Amino acid sequence: xxxxxxxxxxxxxxxxxxxxxxxxxxxxxxxxxxxxxxxxxxxxxxxxxxxxxxxxxxxxxxxxxxxxxxxxxxxxxxxxxxxxxxxxxxxxxxxxxxxxxxxxxxxxxxxxxxxxxxxxxxxxxxxxxxxxxxxxxxxxxxxxxxxxxxxxxxxxxxxxxxxxxxxxxxxxxxxxxxxxxxxxxxxxxxxxxxxxxxxxxxxxxxxxxxxxxxxxxxxxxxxxxxxxxxxxxxxxxxxxxxxxxxxxxxxxxxxxxxxxxxxxxxxxxxxxxxxxxxxxxxxxxxxxxxxxxxxxxxxxxxxxxxxxxxxxxxxxxxxxxxxxxxxxxxxxxxxxxxxxxxxxxxxxxxxxxxxxxxxxxxxxxxxxxxxxxxxxxxxxxxxxxxxxxxxxxxxxxxxxxxxxxxxxxxxxxxxxxxxxxxxxxxxxxxxxxxxxxxxxxxxxxxxxxxxxxxxxxxxxxxxxxxxxxxxxxxxxxxxxxxxxxxxxxxxxxxxxxxxxxxxxxxxxxxxxxxxxxxxxxxxxxxxxxxxxxxxxxxxxxxxxxxxxxxxxxxxxx
Ligand code: GLC
Numbered sequence: 071x072x073x074x075x076x077x078x079x080x081x082x083x084x085x086x087x088x089x090x091x092x093x094x095x096x097x098x099x100x101x102x103x104x105x106x107x108x109x110x111x112x113x114x115x116x117x118x119x120x121x122x123x124x125x126x127x128x129x130x131x132x133x134x135x136x137x138x139x140x141x142x143x144x145x146x147x148x149x150x151x152x153x154x155x156x157x158x159x160x161x162x163x164x165x166x167x168x169x170x171x172x173x174x175x176x177x178x179x180x181x182x183x184x185x186x187x188x189x190x191x192x193x194x195x196x197x198x199x200x201x202x203x204x205x206x207x208x209x210x211x212x213x214x215x216x217x218x219x220x221x222x223x224x225x226x227x228x229x230x231x232x233x234x235x236x237x238x239x240x241x242x243x244x245x246x247x248x249x250x251x252x253x254x255x256x257x258x259x260x261x262x263x264x265x266x267x268x269x270x271x272x273x274x275x276x277x278x279x280x281x282x283x284x285x286x287x288x289x290x291x292x293x294x295x296x297x298x299x300x301x302x303x304x305x306x307x308x309x310x311x312x313x314x315x316x317x318x319x320x321x322x323x324x325x326x327x328x329x330x331x332x333x334x335x336x337x338x339x340x341x342x343x344x345x346x347x348x349x350x351x352x353x354x355x356x357x358x359x360x361x362x363x364x365x366x367x368x369x370x371x372x373x374x375x376x377x378x379x380x381x382x383x384x385x386x387x388x389x390x391x392x393x394x395x396x397x398x399x400x401x402x403x404x405x406x407x408x409x410x411x412x413x414x415x416x417x418x419x420x421x422x423x424x425x426x427x428x429x430x431x432x433x434x435x436x437x438x439x440x441x442x443x444x445x446x447x448x449x450x451x452x453x454x455x456x457x458x459x460x461x462x463x464x465x466x467x468x469x470x471x472x473x474x475x476x477x478x479x480x481x482x483x484x485x486x487x488x489x490x491x492x493x494x495x496x497x498x499x500x501x502x503x504x505x506x507x508x509x510x511x512x513x514x515x516x517x518x519x520x521x522x523x524x525x526x527x528x529x530x531x532x533x534x535x536x537x538x539x540x541x542x543x544x545x546x547x548x549x550x551x552x553x554x555x556x557x558x559x560x561x562x563x564x565x566x567x568x569x570x571x572x573x574x575x576x577x578x579x580x581x582x583x584x585x586x587x588x589x590x591x592x593x594x595x596x597x598x599x600x601x602x603x604x605x606x607x608x609x610x611x612x613x614x615x616x617x618x619x620x621x622x623x624x625x626x627x
Contacts, residue, residue, distance in 0.1 A: 136176070327349075358380070453465045
């Protein structure tokens with residue numbers, strides 16, 4: 071089994087949010103040369119691939135997820151030469167660069183849309199999704215966009231509405247048009263020619279549109295979330311197989327689709343032998359707070375068994391077919407320390423607990439910028455302090471639905487995407503060493519303790535723990551078990567402990583993680599005769615986990 075694994079199944083991926091990584095010009099925003107200059111740092115984490123969130127030209131309404139040119143670099147990030155240098159320098163260190171393909175929509179400033187909106191009969195007239203108004207002049211359907219408000223915007227010039235799953239500056243491309251599909255494939259092939267090692271494919275579940283009909287309203291505004299109406303529409307896989315044949319096939323790359331709404335039970339159609347992508351980000355374990363619609367102010371609590379159940383279902387669904395991308399953070403999510411643990415949790419222990427799960431499940435671990443330092447959420451006073459467009463949408467929705475300012479802000483504090491977007495904390499010096507200018511988003515106030523400089527020389531730090539467990543996952547006999555071994559959940563009924571065994575060729579690794587801030591006893595027979603390999607406390611006691619303790623044992627059959 072081990073011998074058969076591909077490079078991307080044996081490595082770790084690190085997600086860089088370029089705007090917040092490292093600024094080399096004093097502009098207050100990170101740039102590509104900043105990433106190149108820190109490749110050696112990423113190497114110390116054992117990273118073999120870097121997923122870059124979009125660095126293409128963009129008006130930045132959604133921080134780069136509104137692309138105005140798919141085959142160029144935004145000047146704020148540098149030049150194409152900088153990008154080529156990053157790819158080459160990374161390659162020297164055995165690190166591949168993975169690009170983000172945002173193909174459900176473009177920016178409204180893209181030349182394609184500028185042309186499309188001009189008339190109903192220009193060459194690109196059919197490149198986006200245009201519909202007439204209802205007889206009363208209102209939008210064609212009652213769908214609410216993911217960032218709030220109607221998913222349709224009126225265009226004076228064309229006297230028609232266009233559809234946008236996200237912001238109105240992000241019009242949806244018309245995948246039914248073969249010319250559009252070809253243009254998108256060409257752009258992806260442009261990056262393959264530049265030598266990139268793979269793609270993360272954004273919001274891919276929305277590319278196939280269903281019939282344009284009203285849905286049952288889910289709120290006071292008479293609208294229904296577009297996600298409910300358009301994700302994973304029948305026929306989507308036909309588009310995706312064509313995409314694969316025209317772009318991915320025949321290259322030694324990996325692909326990971328972002329597929330909010332695809333359930334573990336459907337994974338077989340998306341990954342593996344008959345699938346499309348190498349891996350799929352499904353969100354069953356990330357959406358526990360929102361079992362129905364995503365309203366931050368109305369987040370629900372969940373018992374640990376729900377998280378364990380979701381992870382186990384995904385592990386099982388990819389056990390013999392396909393592969394799983396393990397992730398607990400990304401640029402759209404709050405920090406995992408705040409998301410998955412009780413409010414009174416010690417952040418360092420919580421970060422190590424999550425690191426243990428991230429680095430020992432079966433699949434490819436994705437570390438998100440700052441996660442390896444144990445970042446926590448921020449909480450700014452007013453909505454105007456927030457840059458993230460979805461925070462503004464969620465705040466407005468909460469107020470519209472009767473919440474006070476405080477209630478609405480509590481939701482923003484908990485779930486804002488800006489939690490994940492504050493600048494990287496490199497050192498104890500001004501602006502955490504991120505910029506000599508004014509940072510585009512405030513640096514977290516904890517940067518003097520929580521930064522690379524402070525953590526690199528502290529053996530008890532989150533960073534040192536990540537480096538250690540990453541090595542365990544990559545080198546030596548245990549690494550083989552962690553990479554290729556089977557997964558079996560144990561202590562499944564526990565509401566305190568997440569525990570599982572990974573086994574290969576007569577060797578078993580047992581992982582136990584206490585998600586609570588109380589002591590958690592368990593049947594000591596589970597670890598009898600096993601040897602402790604590592605853990606988040608300096609030592610461990612068989613049969614008992616201390617608050618938030620994570621421990622890894624090994625035993626021979
Ligand atoms: C994805 C991205 C997110 C972006 C959205 C629209 O969910 O991860 O950041 O806002 O798509 O492109």
